[in-house]
Amino acid sequence: MIQIILFKNDIKQIVRDPIMALLLVAPVLLISVFKILEVFLIPFLATNTGFDITPYNAYILSFVLLINSGMLGIVTGFMMLDERDGNIAQLLEITPLGRSGYLLNRLLFASLLSIIYCFLSFGVFNLVDVPLLAIIFISILASNYTGIIGLLIYSGADDKVKGLTFAKGLNSLVLFAFTDLFSLTWLTILSWFFPPYWITLIIKSPNSPVLYGAALLVHIIWLGLLIFRYGRRES
Amino acid sequence: MRLLSATWADMRFQLKHGFYLVYVIITITYLIVLSFLPENIFSVTLPLVVFSDPSVLGLFFIGGIILLEKGQGVLMVLVVSPLRSQEYILAKVISLTIISVLAALAITFFGQYPTVNWLLIIISTIITSAIFTLLGIIINAGCNTVNQYMLKTIPYMLLFLLPCLSLVGFPYSWLFTIFPSVAALKLMLGAYHGIYWVEATALTAYLLGFCYLLLRLTVKIFEKEIVFQD
Numbered sequence: 190m191i192q193i194i195l196f197k198n199d200i201k202q203i204v205r206d207p208i209m210a211l212l213l214v215a216p217v218l219l220i221s222v223f224k225i226l227e228v229f230l231i232p233f234l235a236t237n238t239g240f241d242i243t244p245y246n247a248y249i250l251s252f253v254l255l256i257n258s259g260m261l262g263i264v265t266g267f268m269m270l271d272e273r274d275g276n277i278a279q280l281l282e283i284t285p286l287g288r289s290g291y292l293l294n295r296l297l298f299a300s301l302l303s304i305i306y307c308f309l310s311f312g313v314f315n316l317v318d319v320p321l322l323a324i325i326f327i328s329i330l331a332s333n334y335t336g337i338i339g340l341l342i343y344s345g346a347d348d349k350v351k352g353l354t355f356a357k358g359l360n361s362l363v364l365f366a367f368t369d370l371f372s373l374t375w376l377t378i379l380s381w382f383f384p385p386y387w388i389t390l391i392i393k394s395p396n397s398p399v400l401y402g403a404a405l406l407v408h409i410i411w412l413g414l415l416i417f418r419y420g421r422r423e424s
Numbered sequence: 425m426r427l428l429s430a431t432w433a434d435m436r437f438q439l440k441h442g443f444y445l446v447y448v449i450i451t452i453t454y455l456i457v458l459s460f461l462p463e464n465i466f467s468v469t470l471p472l473v474v475f476s477d478p479s480v481l482g483l484f485f486i487g488g489i490i491l492l493e494k495g496q497g498v499l500m501v502l503v504v505s506p507l508r509s510q511e512y513i514l515a516k517v518i519s520l521t522i523i524s525v526l527a528a529l530a531i532t533f534f535g536q537y538p539t540v541n542w543l544l545i546i547i548s549t550i551i552t553s554a555i556f557t558l559l560g561i562i563i564n565a566g567c568n569t570v571n572q573y574m575l576k577t578i579p580y581m582l583l584f585l586l587p588c589l590s591l592v593g594f595p596y597s598w599l600f601t602i603f604p605s606v607a608a609l610k611l612m613l614g615a616y617h618g619i620y621w622v623e624a625t626a627l628t629a630y631l632l633g634f635c636y637l638l639l640r641l642t643v644k645i646f647e648k649e650i651v652f653q654d
Binding site: 215218233238240264267268270271274348349350351352353354357358360361364367370371376 | 437441442443446449450453456457460462464465481484485487488489491492495569570571574575578592
């Protein structure tokens with residue numbers, strides 16, 4: 190019950206604070222920018238350089254999904270950092286909500302948005318033919334990725350500036366979504382341990398249960414370790 | 425001397441907060457990606473990468489730096505210290521520009537771009553970095569959280585970066601050079617693809633003039649809306 194009340198309060202906070210509301214709409218802006226690029230830049234590249242981007246459609250879609258989920262994770266991470274700096278997090282933790290309730294509340298909100306934007310991205314970018322089941326699964330992975338990024342920033346950064354440094358560095362994780370293209374064995378093996386790699390792989394091969402299992406395992410391990418770290422750090 | 429000490433202090437702060445380390449990682453990431461691009465795409469992408477990331481890093485970081493220092497009371501101390509607001513701002517600009525230049529040079533050098541005018545790369549990176557860092561300080565006025573800051577940067581980024589599409593070329597597209605971002609990108613592209621020295625000098629002079637005006641405006645806004653508001 191208390192979760193629902195807090196969730197409602199979050200929605201109220203977002204509706205009242207135009208900056209927060211706009212921030213949550215920012216992924217729509219990002220999706221629109223990418224769509225504009227798809228409509229104008231791809232034909233421009235094809236005409237002027239002869240570069241055919243069609244074989245890379247899965248990678249483009251994966252990039253859009255990861256950037257959106259990552260952005261929501263970064264927003265969540267900074268929201269939590271601000272709440273830690275303002276001692277709001279500590280106050281919420283001594284309410285019946287508790288520490289885990291606070292974390293769940295924060296991550297759940299961004300993750301739900303991540304799922305919505307994931308579906309939106311698939312709808313807007315009709316680049317790759319992916320079955321509905323795979324889209325649902327990818328959206329769950331993307332929501333997980335949001336949580337992972339949020340927790341990485343929150344647990345890794347002592348202050349806002351370190352948070353920004355983390356956010357900047359974490360953008361490099363997106364590279365793992367493209368490692369298939371590089372044909373570097375060491376990089377591919379390294380990528381197995383990072384969530385972005387699996388999201389691309391599932392977009393490319395949406396009918397492989399083995400990939401689903403491996404992707405879920407990697408995501409759960411990351412999220413589990415970070416939640417464990419959060420618990421230890423806060424206690 | 426005060427400026428030098430402030431710059432040195434900022435550089436140590438940035439080193440401690442992992443700015444240099446993170447840019448080593450980012451540079452390596454870019455180099456891996458760039459090394460797999462076909463020749464014709466690579467020649468366009470590398471200057472764009474240098475322009476869009478290392479040169480603009482000041483805009484990304486300055487918001488957090490000022491908000492943190494505001495929270496720690498550093499800005500209140502600034503009022504009673506001999507360090508002037510202009511020196512405080514310049515120290516931030518110089519220290520962040522050093523990272524920009526190092527990253528730009530590293531990406532270009534290790535990317536093995538065939539023909540490069542190194543002096544122009546340094547000049548264009550310094551000017552672009554200075555403009556975006558100063559812009560970041562202006563945007564920071566009135567922000568209380570990093571999320572607010574990041575959101576406020578979006579319209580400014582669009583205003584500065586969308587005109588850059590004019591470099592694709594269409595009738596009267598040269599008029600867009602009035603936008604400092606377009607002028608800076610022209611200079612940057614010139615460093616890689618070649619540029620007449622007259623055009624490079626004119627662009628540099630224009631951008632330096634813009635930088636100076638932006639600095640004056642930044643000092644005013646910084647004092648009025650960040651320091652004394654605090």
